[in-house]
Amino acid sequence: MTENELSNHILACAVEVHRNLGGPGLLECVYEEALAWELKQRGFPVGRQLEVPVTYKGHELAVPLRLDLLVGELVVVEVKAVSQYNSIFESQTLTYLRMLNLKLGMVINFGEKLVKDGIHRVVNGL
Template sequence: MTENELSTHIVDCAVEVHRNLGGPGLLESVYEESLAWELSQRGFAVGRQMAVPVTYKGHQLSVPLRLDLLVGNMVVVEVKAVTQYNQIFESQALTYLRMLNLKLALVINFGEKLVKNGIHRVVNGL
């Protein structure tokens, strides 16, 4: 399965989660856990709150970054639940992609009335 094919399943799961939880208004952690559960129920491998080591000039820093979800070891998913979307979320996702040498991330903002309007693709050489 390619990154693009996997992203279609992730989006389907995000819509299902948003619908079942009643839309926006909950904490980010609720959406994250629900999305991870929905994906795993559909047979996808999901890592949550994965540590991403940060190296500065050859020195590994003691505090890693944490990405929300890694699906199928191919697609990074950053979960947000905000009323004001900020494009810095996409920059952060691109940083994760570069650090992990991956190609696709989805920033999913569950704070939108329609979650499909809150899905942003971020690519790294895809």
């Protein structure tokens, strides 16, 4: 399955989660757990809160970054639940993609009235 095909399944799962949880208003961690569960129910491997080591001039820093979700070892998903979207979320996701040598990331903001309006694709050489 390609990154783009997988992203369509992630989008469908996000819509399902948003609808079943009643839309915006919950904490980010609630949407993250529900999205991971929904993806797993559909047979997709999902890693949650994965540590991404940060190296500075050949030295691994003591504090790694934490990735919200990695789906199918191909797509990074950053889960947000904010009323005011910030493009820094996309920069953060692009950093994860570069560090992991992956091509596609998605920022999903469950804080939107319609979650489809909160989907932002981030690409790294795709």
